[in-house]
Amino acid sequence: MIAQDTDVNSPPRHVITTSNLVDERTLVLKHGDSFAVFDHHGSIKPGGLGEEGLYHEGTRFLSRLQITLEDQELIFLGSSVPSGTGQLAIVLTNPDFAEGNTFRLPFGVLNIVVRTLLWRGGCYQRVHIKNHGREAVKSWISIDFATDYADIFEVRGTKRPARGQDLNPEVSGDRVILGYRGLDRVLRRTSLLFEPRPASLTESAAHFPLELEPQQEIEFNLAIGCEIEGKPVDVRSLDEARQECQAEVQRYSSWSCHIGTTNGQLNAWITRAYDDLQMMTTELATGPYPYAGVPWFSTPFGRDGIITALECLWLRPGLARGVLSFLAKTQATEVNPDQDAEPGKIVHEMRFGEVPALGEVPFGRYYGSVDSTPLFIMLAGAHYQRTGDRAFTESLWPSIEAALGWIQNYGDRDGDGFVEYMRMTDKGLVQQGWKDSEDSVFHADGTLARGPIALCEVQGYVYAAYRAAGLMAAAIGQSDRSWELLRRAEELKEKFDAAFWCEDLATYAIALDGDRKPCRVRTSNAGQCLYTGIVRTDRARLLARTLFAPESYSGWGVRTVAESESRYNPMSYHNGSVWPHDNAMIAAGLARYNMPDKALQLLGGLFEAGMYFDLDRMPELFCGFRQTPGEGPVLYPVACSPQAWSAASVFLLIQACLSLEISGVEQTIYFTRPTLPLSLGEMRIHNLEVAGATVDLLLARQDHNVGINVLRREGDVQVLVVK
Numbered sequence: 164m165i166a167q168d169t170d171v172n173s174p175p176r177h178v179i180t181t182s183n184l185v186d187e188r189t190l191v192l193k194h195g196d197s198f199a200v201f202d203h204h205g206s207i208k209p210g211g212l213g214e215e216g217l218y219h220e221g222t223r224f225l226s227r228l229q230i231t232l233e234d235q236e237l238i239f240l241g242s243s244v245p246s247g248t249g250q251l252a253i254v255l256t257n258p259d260f261a262e263g264n265t266f267r268l269p270f271g272v273l274n275i276v277v278r279t280l281l282w283r284g285g286c287y288q289r290v291h292i293k294n295h296g297r298e299a300v301k302s303w304i305s306i307d308f309a310t311d312y313a314d315i316f317e318v319r320g321t322k323r324p325a326r327g328q329d330l331n332p333e334v335s336g337d338r339v340i341l342g343y344r345g346l347d348r349v350l351r352r353t354s355l356l357f358e359p360r361p362a363s364l365t366e367s368a369a370h371f372p373l374e375l376e377p378q379q380e381i382e383f384n385l386a387i388g389c390e391i392e393g394k395p396v397d398v399r400s401l402d403e404a405r406q407e408c409q410a411e412v413q414r415y416s417s418w419s420c421h422i423g424t425t426n427g428q429l430n431a432w433i434t435r436a437y438d439d440l441q442m443m444t445t446e447l448a449t450g451p452y453p454y455a456g457v458p459w460f461s462t463p464f465g466r467d468g469i470i471t472a473l474e475c476l477w478l479r480p481g482l483a484r485g486v487l488s489f490l491a492k493t494q495a496t497e498v499n500p501d502q503d504a505e506p507g508k509i510v511h512e513m514r515f516g517e518v519p520a521l522g523e524v525p526f527g528r529y530y531g532s533v534d535s536t537p538l539f540i541m542l543a544g545a546h547y548q549r550t551g552d553r554a555f556t557e558s559l560w561p562s563i564e565a566a567l568g569w570i571q572n573y574g575d576r577d578g579d580g581f582v583e584y585m586r587m588t589d590k591g592l593v594q595q596g597w598k599d600s601e602d603s604v605f606h607a608d609g610t611l612a613r614g615p616i617a618l619c620e621v622q623g624y625v626y627a628a629y630r631a632a633g634l635m636a637a638a639i640g641q642s643d644r645s646w647e648l649l650r651r652a653e654e655l656k657e658k659f660d661a662a663f664w665c666e667d668l669a670t671y672a673i674a675l676d677g678d679r680k681p682c683r684v685r686t687s688n689a690g691q692c693l694y695t696g697i698v699r700t701d702r703a704r705l706l707a708r709t710l711f712a713p714e715s716y717s718g719w720g721v722r723t724v725a726e727s728e729s730r731y732n733p734m735s736y737h738n739g740s741v742w743p744h745d746n747a748m749i750a751a752g753l754a755r756y757n758m759p760d761k762a763l764q765l766l767g768g769l770f771e772a773g774m775y776f777d778l779d780r781m782p783e784l785f786c787g788f789r790q791t792p793g794e795g796p797v798l799y800p801v802a803c804s805p806q807a808w809s810a811a812s813v814f815l816l817i818q819a820c821l822s823l824e825i826s827g828v829e830q831t832i833y834f835t836r837p838t839l840p841l842s843l844g845e846m847r848i849h850n851l852e853v854a855g856a857t858v859d860l861l862l863a864r865q866d867h868n869v870g871i872n873v874l875r876r877e878g879d880v881q882v883l884v885v886k
Contacts (some may be wrong), residue, residue, distance in 0.1 A: 167444075175598035188777065189215065190242060191457045191805060193249050194281040194408075194440050196220045196515070197333060197389060198461045204239050205253030205277050206230070214458045217286050220518025221462065222319060224353045227309035230277065232373075235304055239276060244778060249408045249442070253277045260302075267699035268444055273375075277498050282404040284396035286387040294375035304374045305583035306385065309367055310353050312343040323523065332366035339366060345517040350392040358384040415441055419468065420478035421849045422817065426842060428779075432770055432813060435779045440475065449492055450485025453811070456783055461847040463513045465490055467808050467864050469542045474729030474811035476542075476549050477818050477825050478851065483546045490539055491562035495530050495569075499586035503531035503595075509539045511595075525590045533584035533595045534621050536566045536574065536797060537628035541695075544631020547638065551827030551854045554735060557865035563801060565631055567648075570625060576615050578646030578862035580658050581675065582625050583615035597620060597745075598688070598737040602730060604674050607683045612676040619671045620657045620688045623695030626652050638784050638828075656697050669696075669705040685715060695751025703756035706813035710749065711761065711864035718747040718790025719764060719772040733787035733797075740799060742784045743769055748818040750834065759838045762819040767840060769816065772796045780811040821862070821869075826856040835885040837862065837869040849872075856880035 188203040197219045201207055207215045207228040218224035230237065237255040243250055255275040260268040276291045294300050317323060330342035330352075332353075337360040339533040342352040360368040371383060379787025381865040388398040422433050444453045445462075454460070468490070479695060493513070495504040502525060503511075511532035519527035543563055547556045574582035582593040593601045598616045604612045633648035663671040671689040672681035690710050692698050698706060709715060714725040720741040724731050733739040746769060750762040768790075773781055775795030783806040787798035822835040830853055839846060839862065848863040863870045871884050 165367075168715055170569060171299055175199065190244070190251055190253075192244075192249070192279065192281045193454070193457055193461060193805075195283060195445050195567050196461075196565040197281050197286070198283055198457050199225075199279070199281060199286060200458050201251065201279070203242060204255065205242065205251065205279065207436045212218050216313075216318070216459070217313065218458070219387065220391060221315050221353060221514055222648075223315070224351065224389040225286070225308060225387060226311040226313065227307060230255075231261065231305050231307065232273075234769075235260075238270070239625060244438075245289050249280060249282075249412065250405070251279045252640045253279075256386055268300060269296070272300065276337040277867060278401075279402055280401065281407050282678055284389050284394075285398045285404065287401040287404050288387075289401050290383040290385075291372070291380065292375070292382075292734055293380040294377055297377055299377065300375045300502045301375065302360075303395035304371050304373055304383075306369045306383075307356070307367060308339075308355060308635035310341050310371075311345075312345070312351055312517075314516045315459070315514075316516075316518045316524055321518065321524065323518065327517070332540065334366055336364070339364065339369075341366070345584065346516045347520040347694055348518070349520075350410075352388075352390040354388040354390060354396075356388075356397065356398060356577060357384045358386075376801050387825075409717070412441070412632065418484045420618045420851045422478075422814075423849065425844045425846075426840075428774060429770065430844065431779045432773050433817075436781065437809045438469075439780060439805040440479075440807060443483065443805055443807040443810065447485070447604075449488035453482065453807035454516060455808075456806035459801075459803055462515065463489065463510070465510045465512070466532050466538060469535065470539040470748070471541055471807045471811045473538075473545060474744065474747060474808060474815035476545055478825060478848075480546060480549050480827075480852075483542055483549070484552075485548060487539070487543055487559060490535075493528070494565060499530075501525055501590065502529055503587050503591045504528075505530070505569055505573040506568070506797050507536065507565035508573070509566060511535055515846065525758060529591075529771050531584075531586060531595050532591045532599075533618065534572070534597065534624050536569050537582070537621070537624035539563075540566050541624060541631050544628075544635055547635055547828070549825055551830070553638060556635050556782045560635070560639060563635065567628075567632055569850040570628070574625070579617075579679070582621055582664070583619040585614035585616070585677075590743050596688075600735075600737045603737040604676075604682060605679075605684065606676075607729065612674055612682050614677050616677065617675040619659075619663050620675055620691040620695070622655065622663070623697040626655050626659070626697040627695040629655065632745075656699075661699055661704070661755060663718075664702065669709045671706070684728050685709060686728075687715070687721045687723050687742075687749065690721055690749035690752060692747065693756055694748040695752075696755060698752075698756070700756070704758070705752060707756075707761055707792055709760055710721050711764070713789075717741055717768075718794050719785070721749055722787040735800070736784070736799075739787040740807075741796075742770075743781045743812040744808035747815040747819070754819040754822050757836075759820060759836060762816070763838050763840060766816040766820050767817060769812070777804075780804055782806060783809055825851075825853055829881075830854045830856065830881055831881040832858070832860075832877055833883050833885070834869075834871055836883070837871070839864050839869050853880045855877075858882065 190201045190337050192199045199217045200215045200420050216223040225565050241256040242253045257273040259270045274293045278289045280287045327345035335338040337357050339355045344350050357369050363370040386398045388396040388397050444451045453471040455464040466487045472486045487659045490509050493510045495508040508530045513530045514526045552711045576583050629648045631654035636645035665683050673684045673688050709759045714727045724738045731739045736854040746765050754763040782804040783802040788797050821837040824833040848860040859875035861872040
């Protein structure tokens with residue numbers, strides 16, 4: 164993911180922290196290229212990190228939205244994001260209003276429910292008010308609003324040399340239009356349509372009289388459109404938007420594979436992961452693509468999209484196809500130092516908005532990740548094995564060959580057989596692996612490594628990419644190319660072990676620096692090497708022992724950096740925290756090397772942690788403090804939540820524990836010594852699709868074994884269990 168740079172003079176990559184999301188308990192909605200961050204009242208107002216707002220294509224279209232009663236803040240009662248609705252529901256009530264020694268309006272008389280929905284560039288709100296008192300209520304409410312058209316990088320702390328022009332507001336009887344023309348010459352407008360017509364409407368507030376008899380109810384509706392010049396928004400009623408949203412959710416659910424268990428808490432955790440993955444996925448022209456995370460990374464990221472697709476490939480292969488199609492279309496074709504681009508390289512990040520468009524940051528289309536390119540090949544190979552779709556693989560082959568060309572011609576900068584990185588200009592990212600904080604790669608004494616840097620897990624990705632490409636080449640009839648690629652993989656595996664293995668540490672060095680000196684530090688990076696299969700079989704259990712030693716395993720998960728290391732800090736972004744996606748990949752690696760019990764331990768720790776998080780949601784990361792009996796995990800202050808690869812980590816963890824592999828080529832589902840938690844009696848997998856066939860499966864615990872029954876089978880598919 165994107166780093167929290169330690170240098171405050173690097174504002175494009177750093178989120179200025181003066182408060183934190185834990186204090187504010189923000190609530191999030193997302194649809195398409197829009198997202199909104201509310202406080203726990205369901206309001207948008209200044210404060211905290213200043214991240215609250217309604218955003219569209221990288222710009223904040225609304226920086227204030229608050230409902231008040233006689234200019235007083237309402238009292239919060241509760242909130243929910245009901246599963247499968249895409250809506251946020253907030254329940255509020257009135258404070259006490261006194262006149263002299265009597266209460267004109269006592270606390271708790273009015274029940275106020277605010278429902279909010281994002282849909283296709285619009286934000287819809289319905290305010291429902293009911294008088295539960297025994298007396299008539301005569302009062303007034305206001306809806307206050309404002310916009311600043313801040314780019315997401317401005318919200319994160321970037322200081323701009325100049326801004327565009329705010330346009331004069333347009334106010335009519337029931338509508339306000341606020342506008343801004345940026346330095347990119349693009350007109351952006353926020354339209355607010357009120358129903359019923361307010362008694363008073365200004366450029367910053369709508370006022371409505373409130374006269375309710377006992378038990379009487381009233382509703383107010385607000386439709387907000389985020390309009391960009393040349394991209395009109397069709398703002399409709401809340402009911403129409405909600406019907407379309409629910410129809411989309413039902414379509415999505417009807418063809419999706421679903422998991423259910425006899426454990427209600429586990430079901431809630433899984434359901435939240437489904438809902439978050441659906442919310443984070445945007446339908447692009449090339450197909451579905453999971454945006455990385457809200458609020459800071461709600462945009463396409465190469466690495467994040469690929470890993471998310473890999474995590475849920477077994478039950479949602481269509482997502483991988485969308486990711487591959489988009490990344491093939493945006494693959495670099497030329498050298499561009501400002502973008503860290505080279506022919507064949509897969510995009511790291513794409514941004515929309517005024518600041519990227521003007522080149523004030525280099526991330527409009529940026530290629531500064533060393534791992535997206537081999538990961539792209541890995542996903543292409545995994546998708547072929549999962550689906551057996553040879554035609555799609557053949558259509559991707561030119562992009563796969565281009566990616567292989569980047570690995571060999573640009574990725575290996577010094578010809579030593581390893582893929583390294585070093586930014587081309589001082590505007591790019593210093594660290595270009597998944598731990599891209601500036602201080603994330605260091606030697607045992609804490610000295611930062613100098614580039615070009617070869618990360619251990621990246622060599623694993625390249626190894627897996629060669630193997631995947633070799634198998635795909637064989638499938639499309641290129642046997643000589645297949646043999647060459649498989650040979651490269653085995654040569655890399657041998658070379659990697661000789662250069663990276665640290666016998667006295669029983670782990671792999673996190674990296675080789677520019678002088679080819681190993682960074683002898685215990686990190687989770689080595690655990691991802693298990694995932695790719697580059698680890699020698701005789702090293703695997705030694706490495707697992709290191710990963711689960713108290714210095715590395717917090718009780719909730721494997722830390723990014725062990726407690727024993729010089730730069731360890733459990734509250735850091737990459738030097739001691741716990742990342743769910745990282746742990747899920749480690750769990751899958753443990754299963755690969757026949758250690759499902761260890762994979763089960765990671766599932767149990769992360770599931771237990773998830774029960775402490777708001778909405779049962781897996782955040783981007785959390786702090787690496789040791790688990791203490793009776794206490795929950797410590798939240799990281801500015802973690803994205805929801806985060807696509809954290810949501811999808813739930814599915815890879817389950818796959819790892821079941822030792823589940825699916826071959827669309829062979830039309831077979833394989834389980835190898837599957838395991839379930841002791842607290843779980845049964846798991847059902849419904850509507851699992853394999854090469855056009857579908858099955859429903861029941862997994863039942865039998866003492867220390869797991870029995871698998873086929874409840875429904877449509878089409879030609881086998882289920883094989885190895886015990």
